[in-house]
Amino acid sequence: MSEPAIATDGLTRRFGDLIAVENVNLQVAPGQFFGFLGPNGAGKSTTIKMLTGLLAPTSGHIRILETDMASNPVDVKRQIGVVPEGMALFGRLTGSEYLNFVGRMYGLDPATSAKRTGELLEFMQLVDQPKTLITDYSHGMQKKLALAAAVIHGPRILFLDEPFEGVDAVASNTLKAMLQNMISRGATIFLTSHVLEIVERLCSHVAIIHKGHLVAQGSLEELRAGVESQAPAMQGQKLTLEEIFLRIVGGTRSVERELSWLE
């Protein structure tokens, strides 16, 4: 078996007394479209921040494409692209200035950076607003721009934190097409999303984090089989990812019982 594209060993992060992520051991094979799921506050963003170098782990190791993150962060960063939670945009640049800037930050020569900028703007349908500052973009346009910036240097792994949040159906379709295209060319994608239908449609493998602990990891079929072995689905029906997720994290509480005053 080939070396995993992303591997963590005992990954832990504490914030004072709070343990946000504890002893997480992830394995993501090259070329996988990997969905990282969890309820709010489960530790998804903390984990993705540690994997991309935005946050230092309290303990544990991260290896990205066989390179240790702690000892060679620059080598790792050259090979990954990231759309972080806040999108990392510079509001007072135009879209093309920003992409060009990001290309140079990743070490592209000026001509290549400019060429790719033009192509990405066209692909993302952002060419109509050449003089508009990013601060005046709509949320969806900013998301598309952030994704364009994350791929300008041709990364081998793409980390996406909630890439479809606040994006309309048209833009979402463009993003999905691009991501599928990257997977078909051998890239690895690691994404977090609350939209489980999208994850189910795009991802081949999934991990679920709950209260800082990795509670499930594997292909969708493996997860389904694991859950169904404990409580089978109705005859002739397959469990959806949402049902698998809810069964694993135990999210089927009786609202009526707890909020009796809510009419």
Added chain:
Amino acid sequence: MAGVNGDPSIRGQFAAIALVRWQLFLNSMRSIRGRLEIVSRIFMGVGFTVFGFGGACVLGAAAWYLVSHDQIEALAILLWAIFIFWQLFPVMAHALAENIDSSYLLRFPLSYRAFFLIRMAYGSLEPATLIGLLWVFGMTIGIAFASFGLFLWAAPVLLIFAAFNILFARMIFTWIERWLARRKTREILGLLFFVFIIGMQFIGPAVNYLTHNRNPQIGQFATLALPVERVLPPGLAAGSLVSAAAGQWPLAAGRLALLAGYSAIAFWLLNLRLRAYYFGEDLSESAARVAKPAVKEKVRAGWTVPLASPATSAVLQKEIRYILRSGPMLYTLVMPVVILVIFRFSVGQTRHNGGSFLSRSGELAFPVGAAYAVLILANLLYNSFGADNGGIQLFYLSPARFREIMLGKNLAHALLLAIEMVLVFVAASFLYQPPTPVLFFATILAVVFGLFTNLIAGNLLSIFTPKKIDIGAFGRQRASTVTAFASLGVQAVTIGLATVTVLVARSMHMLWIAIPIFAALAAIAAAAYVLVLSRIDGMAIGQRESLIDALCRS
């Protein structure tokens, strides 16, 4: 609705907001930076308190003197001073005021009356209002000591005058808030504000010029201006007191009624704005966005700076773009030249005292302008990530090292200073006289020393006490108070050291000695800069969580 008993009371909502503000204050003290910020604010608070009470005593004594000596009409001067301070201070010292965003209140079942009162109460809790109230109170006490009879009339007059000032200041603020909500109007307002500030600088020289040229038009102007002054709020308040003292009660009452009328107009305009806001007026950029015709852009290649890495070149270009798009920043950069122009025509330019300092020592115009240029540049250096906001994450995600990023920013700032130095040299030579070669080189070396010293302190403070700012808008560029104090200290040391060196060397007729002194200081500062820059990666990594948190916070 289960558990909800009638409409929520205004008192309860006031209390809830007071509590949440108190909790925000307590929570801000969880970090060391937050605690330092509080300490700095305490110092500022002490300063304001002294200023407020000191001013109240002075105004009280002045009011007592004027009333006791039957010069009641001169109270207008005091009232005008209070009015101008009350209205201008919040604009000039926006960095010291805490303006709360009340948009979050609109989601709650708040009546318009409650919304209006809450906006008024919390919006008025700013230094200008508190100091203005203290001063009016001081004047009232002064009048009471001088004449108890007049005090009985002065108390309501000054109360209405204070109410007018509060309403007027709030009214102006809410309208400015509307214009600031959109980038384009914000930048136009910024330009107007800049012109206003520059215009203010020229009042002194203009008055001085007119006074010393005995222009007969001044008398005509005063004749025209005085009746206008008398129908404006401070003039009306003073006029009402004059009439009351003279026993002309109908006139006194009429003037008081006019003053109340001004307050009512201010209230009406304020109400107009707040009602629109309350009933859902959308001031955001997205509301103003309109579809533009599609124009395909030709993407140009980025800059390549010789000997610099691609990341450094990219950051340099990005910084220059940011500065060029920041109206307020650009305006402040021309200030050193403006200052030289002001000094050229400034107070003291008379035959009696031999002219101003610079007109007597014209060769010092270049070092003075240069020192001011370094001072102005500090605006950019001490919070150099502040305008990047969420973009800071990119610096941590990219493979570029922080020393490359910082170097790009520092090169942009050094380039700006170089341009400013050329402008200052031209202005100083044209308006005064060119500096001697010795003074020229001494100044350049002193500027290099000042630049490196400021870059060292600026780079460290940018990493350790960052604050999110909007460089495109006036009033949104406040660095942390800790940074402001630290910057002040560095400026005092560097500019003080340079000034003392030049003046001592000049008085000993050994100006040349300043050259080796500044060369040595510049070399030491440059070495220290390189040392700090070489360690900046480790510091930036150590501070990444607090830096990202401070700049990405919404």
